[in-house]
Amino acid sequence: GAVVSQHPSWVICKSGTSVKIECRSLDFQATTMFWYRQFPKQSLMLMATSNEGSKATYEQGVEKDKFLINHASLTLSTLTVTSAHPEDSSFYICSARATGTGSNTGELFFGEGSRLTVL
Amino acid sequence: AQSVSQHNHHVILSEAASLELGCNYSYGGTVNLFWYVQYPGQHLQLLLKYFSGDPLVKGIKGFEAEFIKSKFSFNLRKPSVQWSDTAEYFCAVNPYTGFQKLVFGTGTRLLVSP
Numbered sequence: 001g002a003v004v005s006q007h008p009s010w011v012i013c014k015s016g017t018s019v020k021i022e023c024r025s026l027d028f029q030a031t032t033m034f035w036y037r038q039f040p041k042q043s044l045m046l047m048a049t050s051n052e053g054s055k056a057t058y059e060q061g062v063e064k065d066k067f068l069i070n071h072a073s074l075t076l077s078t079l080t081v082t083s084a085h086p087e088d089s090s091f092y093i094c095s096a097r098a099t100g101t102g103s104n105t106g107e108l109f110f111g112e113g114s115r116l117t118v119l
Numbered sequence: 120a121q122s123v124s125q126h127n128h129h130v131i132l133s134e135a136a137s138l139e140l141g142c143n144y145s146y147g148g149t150v151n152l153f154w155y156v157q158y159p160g161q162h163l164q165l166l167l168k169y170f171s172g173d174p175l176v177k178g179i180k181g182f183e184a185e186f187i188k189s190k191f192s193f194n195l196r197k198p199s200v201q202w203s204d205t206a207e208y209f210c211a212v213n214p215y216t217g218f219q220k221l222v223f224g225t226g227t228r229l230l231v232s233p
Binding site for chain 1: 123128155161162163164165209220221222223224225226
C-alpha cells in the first residue's frame with residue numbers, strides 16, 4: 001500500500017515554544033491530508049483537513065491560530081503547534097488520500113504518528 | 120451526539136478462539152464503514168471497508184465484517200485468532216457519501232495469548 005511518513009515521531013519541547021510536524025506521502029501525490037489527534041485511551045479526533053494550495057478546514061473547537069497547517073505541495077503537509085502548552089501534549093496522526101483514486105473509495109493511508117510532550 | 124461506539128475496550132483471547140468486536144454508529148443515511156488495525160509500534164492499516172453491495176465484507180488476514188443497517192452495526196469477526204492478531208482495532212465511519220472525513224470509535228485492544 002501507499003506510504004505516509006511523519007517526522008518527528010517523538011518530540012519534547014518547553015512550554016511556549018512552537019513545534020512543527022511534517023507529513024509526507026512517499027510514493028503518491030495527495031491533494032488532501034488530514035490531521036488527527038489522539039488522547040490516551042481515546043479515539044482519533046479529526047482536527048483539520050489540509051488541501052494542497054488552499055487553506056485548511058478546521059473542525060469545530062480546533063484553534064486555527066494554534067494549530068497552523070500548511071499543505072504547500074502534493075506530498076507534504078505540516079502541522080505547527082504554536083506556543084505549545086502541556087495540554088497540547090498528545091499523539092498527532094496524519095493521513096493522506098491519493099489522487100487518482102475513485103472519489104467514492106474513501107481509503108486513507110496513515111502516518112506513524114508523532115508524540116508531542118510539552119514540559 | 121452522533122458517534123461511533125466500540126463497546127469492548129479490552130479483549131483477551133486464546134489462540135484459535137473466535138473473535139467478534141462490536142461497532143455501532145449513530146449516523147443516519149448513507150455511510151461508508153471501515154475497520155482499521157494498529158499493530159504494536161506500527162501505524163494504522165486498513166483491514167476492510169464497506170461502501171455498498173454485499174453486507175458481508177471480507178478483508179485481509181481472514182477478517183470479515185457484517186453491515187446490519189437496521190442495527191446500525193458493523194461488527195468485525197474472525198473465526199480463529201492468532202497471536203499475531205494482537206493489536207488495537209478501530210471502527211470508523213464516513214458519514215457522507217464521497218466525503219473523506221472519518222469518525223473513529225475509541226478502539227478495542229485485543230490480546231491473543233499463545
